[in-house]
Each structure stands twice: as structure tokens, then as C-alpha cells.
Amino acid sequence: MNYDHFTANWHYPTNIRQGIGRIIELPEHCKDLGMTNPLLITDPMLAKLPMVSQVICNCRDHGIKCEIFHDIVSNPTKQNILDGVIAFKKGEHDGVIAFGGGSALDAAKSVALMVGQILPLWDFEDKDDSWTRVKTETMASVIAVPTTSGTGSEVGRAAVITDVDAQVKRLIFHPKMMPSIVILDPELTLDLPPKLTAATGMDALSHALEAYCAPGYHPMAQGIALEAIRLIKNYLLRAVRDGQDLEARAHIMVASTMGATAFQRGLGAMHALAHSLGALYNTHHGLLNAILMPYVIKANRIEIEDNIRRLSRYLALKDACFDGFLTWVIGFREQLNIAHTLKEIGINECDATRIGIMAFNDPCAGGNPIQFSEKQYTDIFINALNGNI
Structure with missing residues (x-):
């Protein structure tokens, strides 16, 4: 080719x-x-x-x-x-x-x-x-x-x-x-194992998705985030299934750069929680974002539903609405063999209150569409721990 x-x-x-x-x-x-x-x-x-x-x-x-x-x-x-x-x-x-x-x-x-x-x-x-x-x-x-x-x-x-x-x-x-x-x-990136390809690719998705939903005014960044999400949807699974697929690898690499370019608009609760959990448990950052993703999306629903509906149409999802997008995220993770709960990767509830405080004080919390309280961050963490969406 x-x-x-x-x-x-x-x-x-x-x-x-x-x-x-x-x-x-x-x-x-x-x-x-x-x-x-x-x-x-x-x-x-x-x-x-x-x-x-x-x-x-x-x-x-x-x-x-x-x-x-x-x-x-x-x-x-x-x-x-x-x-x-x-x-x-x-x-x-x-x-x-x-x-x-x-x-x-x-x-x-x-x-x-x-x-x-x-x-x-x-x-x-x-x-x-x-x-x-x-x-x-x-x-x-x-x-x-x-x-x-x-x-x-x-x-x-x-x-x-x-x-x-x-x-x-x-x-x-x-x-x-x-x-x-x-x-x-x-x-x-050709020799990157499937698990790392999946986790890092989902990290790129978390960047683009949080940037797309952030409340700050930056239409250029929002547009870049939108296309990055489409590229990840279309090519990440291909790269995971066939690590030698250069076309897929090229598109995902560019999407990653696009996601990081876009997040000058802001990041949010996914990263606030992932930073906190990573500091305590030394767990892969991209994997944490991937697991946390649907729980944070659901918690932000009241503020991001219109944006998610537009995104769903751009992605040509069959069910182009908030619930359809959430279902796609969960199914996409499953296809990538990513855990559904934090408990599956060895995290427990003993630091729940501390994690809520740490996430609340993380710099990324300021870019979330909703300014969650410490308790709300703790609740999101517990939901992600137990699989309650």
C-alpha cells in the first residue's frame, strides 16, 4: 500500500x-x-x-x-x-x-x-x-x-x-x-502490545472527550476533539487487533496528538480522579481513564447531553443520543478487553474519602462541566469501583 x-x-x-x-x-x-x-x-x-x-x-x-x-x-x-x-x-x-x-x-x-x-x-x-x-x-x-x-x-x-x-x-x-x-x-508503535495499545488509545479518547465537553470557549479545540474521537472510533480497534496495521496506527497516533492539542480547552473529572488514583496505586493512567469514562459521563449528563447528542450524530451512531453514546463507550471498552470496574484492577474502597478530596483539589477538576464536591467525587469513585452506572 x-x-x-x-x-x-x-x-x-x-x-x-x-x-x-x-x-x-x-x-x-x-x-x-x-x-x-x-x-x-x-x-x-x-x-x-x-x-x-x-x-x-x-x-x-x-x-x-x-x-x-x-x-x-x-x-x-x-x-x-x-x-x-x-x-x-x-x-x-x-x-x-x-x-x-x-x-x-x-x-x-x-x-x-x-x-x-x-x-x-x-x-x-x-x-x-x-x-x-x-x-x-x-x-x-x-x-x-x-x-x-x-x-x-x-x-x-x-x-x-x-x-x-x-x-x-x-x-x-x-x-x-x-x-x-x-x-x-x-x-x-508497531510493537506496542494490544493491552497498551488499547489503554493508551482510550487515554487519547479521554483527552478528546473531556476537551469536547469542557465549558470553556474554544471552538477550534472543540472541533479538533470531535475529529479525534471519530478517528479513535474508526481505527483503535483495528490497531489493537492487528498491531501491524500501519494505516490504523497512523490515524491513532495523529488522534492522540489532536486530543492533547484540544485539551488546552480543559480536562475534567476523569483526569482529576485518574491522577489521584495513579498517585496512590501507581496504576496506568490511560487504563484508569478508560475505566472511569462511563461513570464520569453519566455524572456529567445534565450539562453535556446536548454536546453528546451532536457528537453521536457526527460519529454516525445508530442510536444518536446520550444513552446511545454511553452504550457505545461501554461496548467499545468491552471490545478492547478493558475492565469495567476499578475493583477488577486491584483497587479497593479503603481510600474512598481521600480520593474524593484529592480529585476535588486536582487542577483538572476546574475544567469539568460540573464543579463536583468532594463527596460527589467519592461517589463517582465508588460507582466505578463497583460497576454502578
């Missing part, structure tokens, strides 16, 4: 180089940004795969000295960032290649931020005007290369980092954390 029509250069919201095999262009993009000795930041599992060694060899073959840092956990911590900063300075690096899934990308963007700062990491948490404290002139440039299709961190201006001491996830933000160049090469 000729995949030329899947190749494009976009300049929104940053410089994106999309297409099969475009990872080969990485050395050229390093040179464009003045990088001669970048630090490639990835996770331990990816670091063992041939694709990473091939990328490093390609860089070195083109005169780019490239070293690797991979001491990152699945939900990156402050210590991971501090260790990355040490590696960056010790190697006298001049830029960052963020390579991997959301954890690696978030960690890499945070390292690139912190190599030029005097203040500690938590001083740049997304609260009030904390971002104005950043010394932008000493931040490192970032090239982002996602290898999953879910988080969309490659086009994000923030990173989610776990505060181990407080057992919360903190959002580190600055507009210049947005990577300068993004390479979207679907070939890099």
Missing part, C-alpha cells in the same frame, strides 16, 4: 513531522535546533529495544553525539528529574530528545526545564503565576518522539510528576515546555 498520503508537515501547535519512517530525519532536526550532543531520555524497557540503539547510531553516523538516560519509573518522580538533570550536566549536553510514552516524554520535558533553573521543581507547579519564575533563557530545547498513541505529551506545555512524599501528582507547567519539533512516526 502507498502511504504517501499519510505524510505531512504541520505547524500547529508546534512543528510536527508526521509520516512513516520519518524517525530517520532526527539528526537533521537536531542540527536545525543547534544540538550536537543531545541527551536521549526514555524508559528502561524501551532502552533495551533495537529501535533506540538504531536511533542513537543514526545520530552518531550524522555527527550528532547522543547519549541515553533511562532511569525513569512508569509514573515519573522528582528524583527521576533530578537524576536526569545530573546526567545532562555531567555529559555537557545541549538539548533533549524525549523518546517514548507519556512517562518518558513528561520526564524529558521536565529535565529540559530544570537544567536551567535555580529554584526547586515544585516551585513550578501549575498554580497561580508560578510559571513566571522560570528562567527561560537557560531551558534546553526538546525534540519529542512518541512511541505510544495516548498521552499526547509531545504537544503539551506541562508534565505530570509524582510527589512521592505527598502521594499526589503535580502538574509542572510553562509555555516553553512545548517541544520545538515533534516526529510522529507510526512505525515506532
Whole structure:
């Protein structure tokens, strides 16, 4: 099959180089940004795969000295960032290649931020005007290369980092954390296992869906979210069933980037709860969003029903109404072999009140169509725990 029509250069919201095999262009993009000795930041599992060694060899073959840092956990911590900063300075690096899934990308963007700062990491948490404290002139440039299709961190201006001491996830933000160049090469996702393909794809759906339903005024973001949801509906199941389906992989990768582009309009209760649960249970973020999705949709019904009805028509659902859409979400998850309840993935009720408080205080709660109370968040959690929709 000729995949030329899947190749494009976009300049929104940053410089994106999309297409099969475009990872080969990485050395050229390093040179464009003045990088001669970048630090490639990835996770331990990816670091063992041939694709990473091939990328490093390609860089070195083109005169780019490239070293690797991979001491990152699945939900990156402050210590991971501090260790990355040490590696960056010790190697006298001049830029960052963020390579991997959301954890690696978030960690890499945070390292690139912190190599030029005097203040500690938590001083740049997304609260009030904390971002104005950043010394932008000493931040490192970032090239982002996602290898999953879910988080969309490659086009994000923030990173989610776990505060181990407080057992919360903190959002580190600055507009210049947005990577300068993004390479979207679907070939890099071909070996992603079905379960991770499904969980990350549902993460992308949660981004687009919450952005679409958010109350803020941003018609452009809402339109992008709408099309991202359609692409996920049409192609995610294909990618899960046949990991070598390049057409499906390409569309889901773009949909992931679109979902993250759209969520500048806002996220909501799915993410407020997923952040809280992820901090306490160290569970995959995309899986949490996938399980929480129908329970949050139902809780938001009174405010989002008209939007969901329009979305259902755009998706050409047979039953184009709120209940029809909710039924489709539940059925879609089932086809993807995703659990229906939080209990099925080992979460219990012992922290229910605490989770409600944490979700209420999460930054994403402010973007939800309804401003739920702590008790309401606890109730949604318990419903998702027991399967009560």
C-alpha cells in the first residue's frame, strides 16, 4: 500500500513531522535546533529495544553525539528529574530528545526545564503565576518522539510528576515546555502490545472527550476533539487487533496528538480522579481513564447531553443520543478487553474519602462541566469501583 498520503508537515501547535519512517530525519532536526550532543531520555524497557540503539547510531553516523538516560519509573518522580538533570550536566549536553510514552516524554520535558533553573521543581507547579519564575533563557530545547498513541505529551506545555512524599501528582507547567519539533512516526508503535495499545488509545479518547465537553470557549479545540474521537472510533480497534496495521496506527497516533492539542480547552473529572488514583496505586493512567469514562459521563449528563447528542450524530451512531453514546463507550471498552470496574484492577474502597478530596483539589477538576464536591467525587469513585452506572 502507498502511504504517501499519510505524510505531512504541520505547524500547529508546534512543528510536527508526521509520516512513516520519518524517525530517520532526527539528526537533521537536531542540527536545525543547534544540538550536537543531545541527551536521549526514555524508559528502561524501551532502552533495551533495537529501535533506540538504531536511533542513537543514526545520530552518531550524522555527527550528532547522543547519549541515553533511562532511569525513569512508569509514573515519573522528582528524583527521576533530578537524576536526569545530573546526567545532562555531567555529559555537557545541549538539548533533549524525549523518546517514548507519556512517562518518558513528561520526564524529558521536565529535565529540559530544570537544567536551567535555580529554584526547586515544585516551585513550578501549575498554580497561580508560578510559571513566571522560570528562567527561560537557560531551558534546553526538546525534540519529542512518541512511541505510544495516548498521552499526547509531545504537544503539551506541562508534565505530570509524582510527589512521592505527598502521594499526589503535580502538574509542572510553562509555555516553553512545548517541544520545538515533534516526529510522529507510526512505525515506532508497531510493537506496542494490544493491552497498551488499547489503554493508551482510550487515554487519547479521554483527552478528546473531556476537551469536547469542557465549558470553556474554544471552538477550534472543540472541533479538533470531535475529529479525534471519530478517528479513535474508526481505527483503535483495528490497531489493537492487528498491531501491524500501519494505516490504523497512523490515524491513532495523529488522534492522540489532536486530543492533547484540544485539551488546552480543559480536562475534567476523569483526569482529576485518574491522577489521584495513579498517585496512590501507581496504576496506568490511560487504563484508569478508560475505566472511569462511563461513570464520569453519566455524572456529567445534565450539562453535556446536548454536546453528546451532536457528537453521536457526527460519529454516525445508530442510536444518536446520550444513552446511545454511553452504550457505545461501554461496548467499545468491552471490545478492547478493558475492565469495567476499578475493583477488577486491584483497587479497593479503603481510600474512598481521600480520593474524593484529592480529585476535588486536582487542577483538572476546574475544567469539568460540573464543579463536583468532594463527596460527589467519592461517589463517582465508588460507582466505578463497583460497576454502578
